[in-house]
Amino acid sequence: xxxxxxxxxxxxxxxxxxxxxxxxxxxxxxxxxxxxxxxxxxxxxxxxxxxxxxxxxxxxxxxxxxxxxxxxxxxxxxxxxxxxxxxxxxxxxxxxxxxxxxxxxxxxxxxxxxxxxxxxxxxxxxxxxxxxxxxxxxxxxxxxxxxxxxxxxxxxxxxxxxxxxxxxxxxxxxxxxxxxxxxxxxxxxxxxxxxxxxxxxxxxxxxxxxxxxxxxxxxxxxxxxxxxxxxxxxxxxxxxxxxxxxxxxxxxxxxxxxxxxxxxxxxxxxxxxxxxxxxxxxxxxxxxxxxxxxxxxxxxxxxxxxxxxxxxxxxxxxxxxxxxxxxxxxxxxxxxxxxxxxxxxxxxxxxxxxxxxxxxxxxxxxxxxxxxxxxxxxxxxxxxxxxxxxxxxxxxxxxxxxxxxxxxxxxxxxxxxxxxxxxxxxxxxxxxxxxxxxxxxxxxxxxxxxxxxxxxxxxxxxxxxxxxxxxxxxxxxxxxxxxxxxxxxxxxxxxx
Amino acid sequence: xxxxxxxxxxxxxxxxxxxxxxxxxxxxxxxxxxxxxxxxxxxxxxxxxxxxxxxxxxxxxxxxxxxxxxxxxxxxxxxxxxxxxxxxxxxxxxxxxxxxxxxxxxxxxxxxxxxxxxxxxxxxxxxxxxxxxxxxxxxxxxxxxxxxxxxxxxxxxxxxxxxxxxxxxxx
Numbered sequence: 083x084x085x086x087x088x089x090x091x092x093x094x095x096x097x098x099x100x101x102x103x104x105x106x107x108x109x110x111x112x113x114x115x116x117x118x119x120x121x122x123x124x125x126x127x128x129x130x131x132x133x134x135x136x137x138x139x140x141x142x143x144x145x146x147x148x149x150x151x152x153x154x155x156x157x158x159x160x161x162x163x164x165x166x167x168x169x170x171x172x173x174x175x176x177x178x179x180x181x182x183x184x185x186x187x188x189x190x191x192x193x194x195x196x197x198x199x200x201x202x203x204x205x206x207x208x209x210x211x212x213x214x215x216x217x218x219x220x221x222x223x224x225x226x227x228x229x230x231x232x233x234x235x236x237x238x239x240x241x242x243x244x245x246x247x248x249x250x251x252x253x254x255x256x257x258x259x260x261x262x263x264x265x266x267x268x269x270x271x272x273x274x275x276x277x278x279x280x281x282x283x284x285x286x287x288x289x290x291x292x293x294x295x296x297x298x299x300x301x302x303x304x305x306x307x308x309x310x311x312x313x314x315x316x317x318x319x320x321x322x323x324x325x326x327x328x329x330x331x332x333x334x335x336x337x338x339x340x341x342x343x344x345x346x347x348x349x350x351x352x353x354x355x356x357x358x359x360x361x362x363x364x365x366x367x368x369x370x371x372x373x374x375x376x377x378x379x380x381x382x383x384x385x386x387x388x389x390x391x392x393x394x395x396x397x398x399x400x401x402x403x404x405x406x407x408x409x410x411x412x413x414x415x416x417x418x419x420x421x422x423x424x425x426x427x428x429x430x431x432x433x434x435x436x437x438x439x440x441x442x443x444x445x446x447x448x449x450x451x452x453x454x455x456x457x458x459x460x461x462x463x464x465x466x467x468x469x470x471x472x473x474x475x476x477x478x479x480x481x482x483x484x485x486x487x488x489x490x491x492x493x494x495x496x497x498x499x500x501x502x503x504x505x506x507x508x509x510x511x512x513x514x515x516x517x518x519x520x521x522x523x524x525x526x527x528x529x530x531x532x533x534x535x536x537x538x539x540x541x542x543x544x545x546x547x548x549x550x551x552x553x554x555x556x557x558x559x560x561x562x563x564x565x566x567x568x569x570x571x572x573x574x575x576x577x578x
Numbered sequence: 579x580x581x582x583x584x585x586x587x588x589x590x591x592x593x594x595x596x597x598x599x600x601x602x603x604x605x606x607x608x609x610x611x612x613x614x615x616x617x618x619x620x621x622x623x624x625x626x627x628x629x630x631x632x633x634x635x636x637x638x639x640x641x642x643x644x645x646x647x648x649x650x651x652x653x654x655x656x657x658x659x660x661x662x663x664x665x666x667x668x669x670x671x672x673x674x675x676x677x678x679x680x681x682x683x684x685x686x687x688x689x690x691x692x693x694x695x696x697x698x699x700x701x702x703x704x705x706x707x708x709x710x711x712x713x714x715x716x717x718x719x720x721x722x723x724x725x726x727x728x729x730x731x732x733x734x735x736x737x738x739x740x741x742x743x744x745x746x747x748x749x
Contacts, residue, residue, distance in 0.1 A: 133734050248648040252606050255642045259613055262635040271631040274616050297680070304676045305669045471707035475700040476722055478680055483692065483726065487736055495684050503677070510664060511599050529634045537628040 085215050092438030095140060096446055101439075104145040105447045109454050112152015117160055117462050121477055123153040123393075123410035124519065125295035128288040129484030131417050139421040140436050144443040146417060147397070150410050151203070151447055154353070154393045155455045156462065158195040158386055162188055163463050171353035171389040174361040178374060178381030189318075191382050192459055193325040198336060198383040200452045202391035205340040206347065207444045210398045214430070214441070217402040221427035226534035227545050231555035233528040234546075235562065236405050240517045242565035253508070254517040260285045261525025268533060280493045287416050287522045288488045291409070293498040294515050296481040298505025300474055322456060325379075332380050335364050339384045343391025347407050348399055353392040360388025394444065401437060402427060405524065409516040412523040593670070595662035596653055603650035606642055613639030679703065691741030697723040 095101070115126035127146050134142035157172030162179035175195060182191035224232070241250050263274045264284025275281040329336075339360040346356035364384035365374040374381045396407030397414070404425035406412040418425045429437055485498035508515060521528075539545035547553040561568065617632030617639065624630065665673070679699065686695040701719035704710040710718075730736045731749065740749055 133736070246649075248645045248652070251645040252642060252649065255638050255645065256606070256609070258638045259609070259635060259642065262638070266631040269631045271620060273620060273631055273635060274613065276616070301673050301676060305665065305673045469708050472700075472704055472710070472718065474676065474707075475703035478676070478683070479696040479700060479722070479726070482684060482687075482696075483730070483738060486692070486738060487730075490737070492684075492688065492739070495687070499677075499680060499684060502680075506673070507598065507602060511595070511602055532634060533629050541624060541629075 108148025116156025257521030293501025297502025347395030610642030
């Protein structure tokens with residue numbers, strides 16, 4: 083009940099005029115960012131992060147998290163109207179969303195997907211409200227070995243669920259390597275600066291994110307020579323109400339997708355995997371499953387609900403443990419550190435106002451988000467009709483400025499270009515980029531947890547099995563790491 | 579289609595997925611080697627007070643090398659992927675048409691400041707790629723730069739690189 087009081091206080095924090103204004107700005111910016119090719123959740127937040135350095139942390143996180151919600155909503159707009167997933171998590175939405183638009187039912191599809199998103203996010207926020215404080219208070223007992231084990235679990239489950247384990251590992255290790263560049267926080271020694279004094283402060287993850295996701299994405303879109311030819315959407319009160327009347331009969335799908343999304347968000351499966359899973363399972367279980375792909379409303383609701391639930395619940399481990407569940411959450415976590423907050427379970431003890439203000443803002447901003455997207459879709463769809471050859475240079479300029487403002491350094495702009503090329507090549511070769519960002523943000527913390535554990539145990543790796551808790555997490559991590567091998571061995575055993 | 583023919587003679591019209599995949603794997607392998615060497619020099623063993631600074635990164639480097647070797651092996655001897663086209667030269671030209679001007683743009687920032695460079699960059703892009711008229715080009719390119727100036731210099735007080743033009747106005 084103490085938490086309930088804290089939540090109410092959080093509402094008081096979030097409901098000031100200033101913060102509500104930040105919410106609205108964040109959501110609108112988020113939708114714009116999500117609709118534009120080349121800008122998305124991770125790099126959109128990364129570019130705007132330096133502008134919040136001087137803001138109150140609570141207002142800053144409210145605005146940035148709203149940008150995140152905005153990008154989640156925006157994915158549906160481009161998928162349904164243009165058959166172009168603005169974000170990878172909305173790929174599954176195109177399957178039924180675009181056929182619906184072709185039949186002139188774009189309004190219905192969008193209303194259904196926004197409402198589904200809203201419900202998915204709402205379930206996830208409820209989960210955060212009740213579960214996050216519990217997880218955090220549990221994690222307060224964690225020492226360095228437990229933390230390292232949790233990091234290990236996060237990283238291993240990436241490898242276990244990824245398509246190509248070797249490529250996932252490379253991507254992740256490159257992130258760790260980049261995180262290690264610069265002055266070592268423990269010994270003060272310089273690592274991998276190669277005598278370059280500008281590398282002393284290390285490679286900032288914001289610059290990497292802007293390069294990989296921003297410039298890299300522009301290069302990809304340029305190569306594909308995107309020409310947007312979209313359907314138009316009419317959303318008015320009548321369409322919305324008609325669609326809402328149909329929604330209750332999809333309650334099973336809504337609940338199922340929310341559950342899938344929450345699970346995939348907390349474990350770092352990510353919104354993309356969640357949306358595909360939500361779609362796939364709905365197709366399997368729906369009575370009209372064979373009609374999926376031809377314009378079924380259920381086929382739009384299922385992935386969008388899961389994606390939004392997952393995107394939202396990705397903030398749970400970020401708040402409670404200091405471990406982000408998605409690339410955007412990783413950038414937000416980096417933001418916490420920049421604002422001078424230590425992410426992790428102590429946040430719930432030391433920064434009550436911040437944490438509960440953020441959680442309360444999630445309730446409010448999802449309502450606000452739903453209203454904003456339902457009323458302004460045509461406006462945002464118009465953005466996509468601006469020729470790409472005008473949008474592209476403007477986005478590049480914004481990326482360059484974003485990279486520069488991180489440390490006021492030209493070197494960062496050059497690094498952004500390098501990572502843009504790297505991101506383009508890695509994307510084309512199916513290297514996943516999210517693990518790189520995650521390990522880049524968590525690298526130092528994971529390494530410190532490891533060193534402290536080693537220090538306490540005098541170099542005995544047995545410390546990671548020294549008590550039942552840390553032992554079971556570590557073991558689980560190893561199981562996740564070798565999951566592909568284990569499951570195929572199991573199948574072969576049963577096959578005989 | 580055309581792509582298949584291209585695959586047999588990769589030099590003529592396209593870069594193959596296999597070639598780029600292998601080259602990238604080798605590059606990652608070299609990154610791993612550099613990490614190992616640099617951190618070995620730094621000290622990657624045990625000091626009295628615990629692991630030395632290079633302990634963790636050196637092992638990361640080793641993992642990169644192993645994983646890169648696996649990817650290289652898959653690319654060279656695996657089936658399937660090899661015949662795919664990474665990028666055709668025609669499309670590569672589109673990519674370079676963005677990349678090279680971007681590099682020139684970043685170079686120019688140092689001399690004329692970011693606002694002038696941005697306006698010229700956006701304008702040039704619009705003229706060449708979009709074939710926009712002069713009026714539209716000038717309005718949008720100068721407009722965007724002016725908006726950025728207002729946002730960063732006046733609203734957020736974040737100073738960006740400026741050149742001789744801004745200096746004339748006293749910034």
